[in-house]
Amino acid sequence: MQYHIALSRKFNLEDIDQEAQAGKRPGHVMWNIGQLLGAKIYVPGGESILPSDKMNARIMGNPEQWALARKLSTQLGEDDVVFCAGEDIGIAIAKICSKLAKRPKIVIFNQNIERLRVYLALKLFRLRDKIDFFMTASPSQADFLRRYFSLPEDRICLFTEQPTDISFFTPGSASPHKRRPIIGSGGLEKRDYVTLAAATKDLDVDVNICAFSPDIKALSKSFPKVIPSNMSHRYYDWSDLKQLYRDSDVVAVSLFPNNYQAGQSTLFEAMACRRPVVVTQSPGIIQDLVNAGCAIGVDFGDAVGMKQAIISLLNDPEKAEAIAQRGYELVQKQYNHKNYIESFTAKLTSRYGSPSKTADLVNSSRT
Template identity: 25%
Template sequence: MHVHVELPEELDVEAYRRRNARGEIPDHTPYGLHHMGDEGDVVTFRTPAGGPVAWVSRKVRNRLDGYEAVTAVTGAAQRRGADVLFCMDERTGMPALLSSPRRPVVSGIAWLERPDMISGWERRAAEAALRRAGAIFTQSPAMVPILREHWDVPPERVHGVGLGIDPAFYPEQPWSDRDPAGVTVTSVGDDRGRDHATLVASVLRVREQGLPAWLELATTLPVDLPPEAGVVHARRMNAAMRGLYARSSVVAIALRPNPQGSGLTVALEALASGRPVVATDNPGMDTYVEHGRTGLLVPPGDVEAMSRAIGDLLADPVRAAEMGAAGRKEVEQRFTSAHMAAELREIARGTL
């Protein structure tokens, strides 16, 4: 089987490999998709067009809420010889589905809302694209019934797939490397599902109750964090995240209610690093964070519950360390990029 991966225009797989070799980013290829070839299948990646085409693609993409319409057309020649087209999410997946009727297309769905929640043109395009899909997958269990029931995708073509990360890039951090005071809480995230206001309020509540909690938050979103309570890293941290995880005693992820799986990558990075997770209990989060064993799950928007969970783990480092160690084992056994790619490979084979 020859799988051709449709990458966004801004992703150059060769540049990605060089950055990985320098230790800047995880996995040898985006999402570790080269592992789809671990059993001998051929995996190729679309390369960016560059020049004027890239300029036009960027302009059109910005007007279409991120959908890669131009790239889907200009990259058609690179698909020759491929048995299956593979797209990690709908931004590349829907254009590929609409522009390549002769090959099966496997597309992930990450951010698609229910039909009644999106604009008319996007709903019509999604309906047409999903009808053509050889297979659809999602890494949030809560999205499976939405795709089947609200978008009428036949159940046999909708697959739940476990998210995976690179455990070598996110090694287990020694518990002794954390902040000597044992009060650092780490968080990261830029997507629309984040609820950093609840996170900050929770850390401030912990401080009010006598624990000098310190928040290190990596985000480019606007946040009101008092300087005495923490620091905001307003940039993409990449490899520097490993230092934040190492210093932390708890990784906390506050989220708005949503079914799309916001926060899952950070949760797995934290667990791989040997740190317990406190996270909003959105649908699907419990697939990745086991309450009471690898972390603690709390209701959305509940400052009291989140502050109590954070405070309990900061006050009990032995319990926190045990949760972190259990989380690392869970990632190694179930949630690596190689595990994810193996599931995706079988889905792709099923479309032939």
């Protein structure tokens, strides 16, 4: 079986891997998975855009993704397996390849299949039986697939491993220029910095936020209209982000309600740097971490509860260290990029067989 990986947006995994090897940033699990599977990796961009691509993109995705799907449909057959890293590129490939007499096996990692646009696209294009395997990190997403698409269990995979690169995100010393306690945070997806601001505006702390995501735009309601004087938010490069975690006395992940496990990257990166975490409670992995004593959970919108949790950690270093250590040990043991790569590869090869090409024949797209 020949494996392929289709990414939702354009970036170069080989360059990322070289920077990761130099210690400049975390690695990307899809590069390592591609190497193990002997997979060619595809990114949108470079193909000619047709009117039909623009028309389909009005329903789902973007024209570049549909153009890539058209290209792949001319190259792939029944002996190919295509892993699609998101619903957008996955729906495009599944729709275009559905016309083939001998189509490839299609695997999609679902980020938020309950979103109305995604659900309607799947229904409109009648893709229930054109997508062979649905993967998701969220229990609610898996339940949605069962309820609304009547999928059997053998076509759904709840995959809760985490791609946190523990060779990059490591414990380390705080900056010598640190003036007072720091509450660190990061990310834009479903972030509720209004509650975090209310919880910390009267505390003698600096609240430093890495407010950047390559995939997500900030919600208009994410930040308070007036930023407190002790709060700042900006772009951090990877090295600065790692230092932000190391400088943080507490990492706070304040979230709006969601059903697709938002906030986990920040949560696990902080734990890998052995920092204590306060997080908005959410069903699934986050709740499991709170129950295991690896983080302190607070209710959505509960500024008083978040303030009390932060103060309890600032005033009790032993408690903070114990929580940080439990989280660190769990990431080292379970929730890390090494386990993700091994488990992910095993899921595909156990279902579709060993790759027909070895790793040294991998040909990564450099467009």
